[in-house]
Amino acid sequence: MTALHPIAEHALLVEFGRQATDQAHDQVLALDAALTGTPPVGIRQTIPAHASLMIEFDPAQTDHNRIGAAVQDLLSAPAGPRPTPAEHLIDICYDGPCAPDLDAVARASGLDREQAAACHLSGEYRVRIYGFAPGYAYLSGVPEPLRLPRKPKALRDVPAGSVLIAGGQCIISTLTMPTGWWIVGRSPARILTGDPARPFLFDIGDIIRFRRIPESALR
Amino acid sequence: MTDAVIRVVAAGPHVSVQDGGRPGLARFGVPHSGPMDRIALAAGNTVLGNDPGQAGIEVSLGGLMLECLHGELGFAVAGGGFVIDHAGQRHHGWFGSTLRAGEKLVIRPGFWGTWACLALAGRVEADAWLGSRATHVPSGLGGGKVVAGQVLRVSDTRALPQDVAIPVPVFALPRHKLHVTLGPQDDLFPDHAMQDFLHGQFRLGSAYDRMGVRLTGPALVPESALDIASGPIARGSVQVDGQGVATVLLADHQTTGGYPRIATVLDADLDAFVQLRPGDQLRFRAVSADEATAIARTKRQTTARYLDALRRRG
Numbered sequence A: 001m002t003a004l005h006p007i008a009e010h011a012l013l014v015e016f017g018r019q020a021t022d023q024a025h026d027q028v029l030a031l032d033a034a035l036t037g038t039p040p041v042g043i044r045q046t047i048p049a050h051a052s053l054m055i056e057f058d059p060a061q062t063d064h065n066r067i068g069a070a071v072q073d074l075l076s077a078p079a080g081p082r083p084t085p086a087e088h089l090i091d092i093c094y095d096g097p098c099a100p101d102l103d104a105v106a107r108a109s110g111l112d113r114e115q116a117a118a119c120h121l122s123g124e125y126r127v128r129i130y131g132f133a134p135g136y137a138y139l140s141g142v143p144e145p146l147r148l149p150r151k152p153k154a155l156r157d158v159p160a161g162s163v164l165i166a167g168g169q170c171i172i173s174t175l176t177m178p179t180g181w182w183i184v185g186r187s188p189a190r191i192l193t194g195d196p197a198r199p200f201l202f203d204i205g206d207i208i209r210f211r212r213i214p215e216s217a218l219r
Numbered sequence B: 001m002t003d004a005v006i007r008v009v010a011a012g013p014h015v016s017v018q019d020g021g022r023p024g025l026a027r028f029g030v031p032h033s034g035p036m037d038r039i040a041l042a043a044g045n046t047v048l049g050n051d052p053g054q055a056g057i058e059v060s061l062g063g064l065m066l067e068c069l070h071g072e073l074g075f076a077v078a079g080g081g082f083v084i085d086h087a088g089q090r091h092h093g094w095f096g097s098t099l100r101a102g103e104k105l106v107i108r109p110g111f112w113g114t115w116a117c118l119a120l121a122g123r124v125e126a127d128a129w130l131g132s133r134a135t136h137v138p139s140g141l142g143g144g145k146v147v148a149g150q151v152l153r154v155s156d157t158r159a160l161p162q163d164v165a166i167p168v169p170v171f172a173l174p175r176h177k178l179h180v181t182l183g184p185q186d187d188l189f190p191d192h193a194m195q196d197f198l199h200g201q202f203r204l205g206s207a208y209d210r211m212g213v214r215l216t217g218p219a220l221v222p223e224s225a226l227d228i229a230s231g232p233i234a235r236g237s238v239q240v241d242g243q244g245v246a247t248v249l250l251a252d253h254q255t256t257g258g259y260p261r262i263a264t265v266l267d268a269d270l271d272a273f274v275q276l277r278p279g280d281q282l283r284f285r286a287v288s289a290d291e292a293t294a295i296a297r298t299k300r301q302t303t304a305r306y307l308d309a310l311r312r313r314g
Helices: A022-037 A064-076 A102-109 A113-122 B038-047 B191-199 B267-273 B289-313
Strands: A003-007 A011-015 A043-048 A052-057 A087-092 A125-130 A137-140 A155-158 A162-166 A169-172 A177-179 A182-186 A207-212 B003-011 B016-018 B056-059 B064-070 B072-078 B081-086 B089-092 B095-100 B104-112 B116-120 B151-155 B177-182 B202-209 B212-216 B237-240 B246-249 B261-265 B281-286
Touching: A003 A064, A011 A064, A022 A043, A022 A052, A022 A064, A052 A064, A064 B289, A102 A113, A102 A182, A113 A182, A113 A207, B003 B072, B038 B056, B038 B072, B038 B116, B038 B267, B038 B289, B064 B095, B081 B095, B177 B267, B177 B289, B191 B261, B191 B281, B202 B281, B261 B267, B261 B281, B267 B289
Parallel strands: A087 A207, B177 B281
Antiparallel strands: A003 A011, A011 A052, A043 A052, A125 A137, A125 A207, A137 A169, A155 A177, A162 A169, A162 A182, B003 B064, B003 B151, B016 B056, B056 B116, B064 B104, B072 B095, B072 B116, B081 B089, B081 B104, B177 B261, B202 B212, B212 B246, B237 B246, B237 B261
16 A cells, blocks of 8 residues: 655655555665656655655656656556665674663563673664664664663763664664663764765665674774 | 954854755755755845855844954845844844944844844855755754854955845745645544644744744644654654644754654745744645645745845845
8 A cells, every 4th residue: 555645845755554564664665766766857855764755856847746657657667676785794892881771671681781782783783764863874673682662761961873772773873862772882883974975874775783892992 | 365253242042054955865864954944044145146055144033143353244134023233233124234343243033033044245164064064953063053152254255335225025924824735644633633733723832943843732632643653754744742732843853753744834834934933823724735836836936036136136
């Protein structure tokens, strides 16, 4: 059930569902790739999410009907070859002050601290959406035992580079921000790369694995 | 080469460097930013002979006081009905002049409006991020907030040949009736909530910043909402939390979110909408996609004619 929703005068939302499923996300990525390959006249940007894709356009050049027709054509065409997602190996430190919530996560999961770290490390993660703040990439793939609801109280001034988990999702933070997610590690990886040619480390759909480093290797 | 040095004597909250914004990066969590009232910055810049999106300073209801320490700098203030005190003279309404060493410039709220832009006949030195000096205020990325005690340097400055009174177009006045397209999650709201949304009266609440403004009015409690996956958000999205409180998302909005969105305000209405003040009334009026397109195209032409007229005067 694909639904097309006009959004004000300048966008069309293509909804493949309301829940974050692998199938819906695959449909989002496929349509996003197809629109990149055959961009309709007047398109400004596409914004992929878990189960929907927003297509922003210039209302002076096109309108919802034309963008909608282009989407229908792309959806009914045989799927092209799927781009292979990039894979990233991201350093993470689970030691002492780098992971202030790891003990609590371990307790809630019935594990010890080392087992909890190993469990997080074993996951294969996937970039689903960006949101909240620039460079905040929401990764799916937190292993089942570590899936906990958010903490009851948010903590202020959590430093950039903190690796956070809540439910099935994981984030490597890019800014000093308050968060109610569990802080299970610290990474030196910079999602906001500072490189104008490639300002964001991850594309949506990329695969992430973590590699453990000691605290001494953080800087 | 001429330049000017300006000291910030006082600045209210939310005062920041803004330019035409940072388009095309929403997929990476980066909203467009840029001025809340884009007409304001474009008008000021056009009077000065700048590109419409050249970097200037956005002024909030908290106001701004500057002192010129060195040089001379043409400027133009547009957006809202602010009061401008310049070199001992008071001006009501949009206005351009030249700020010279030893002179003060004070911009403070007048009878109407929430956001003004100070355009500068010169290049303000401020950090660019991803090609834009627009400040994403929640993160501080971009040109940055403007705060008391700061010293601003402006290069390649020009003086204005004479003072300029800038005409205020009708479409820049605060807008109380907002055109919206319904959805994308209007189906999650019961009929009576949709009736309240379309026929009820709302007011701007006091929680109002560059990310958005919370409304007070009828509670729009969704039937079954809180487990939908996060989806893309537009500038103008009207999102509703679990208590039924609506928020209109604005220049520095989060790019995705999990609250249901009952409607989206037309972009063409947003520049005038943001000039409402906390406590002001507003109503929503639903339009079709085709009507939205027609409204946007008319607005685009009206704006272009206005800016052309300013350009010809200059």
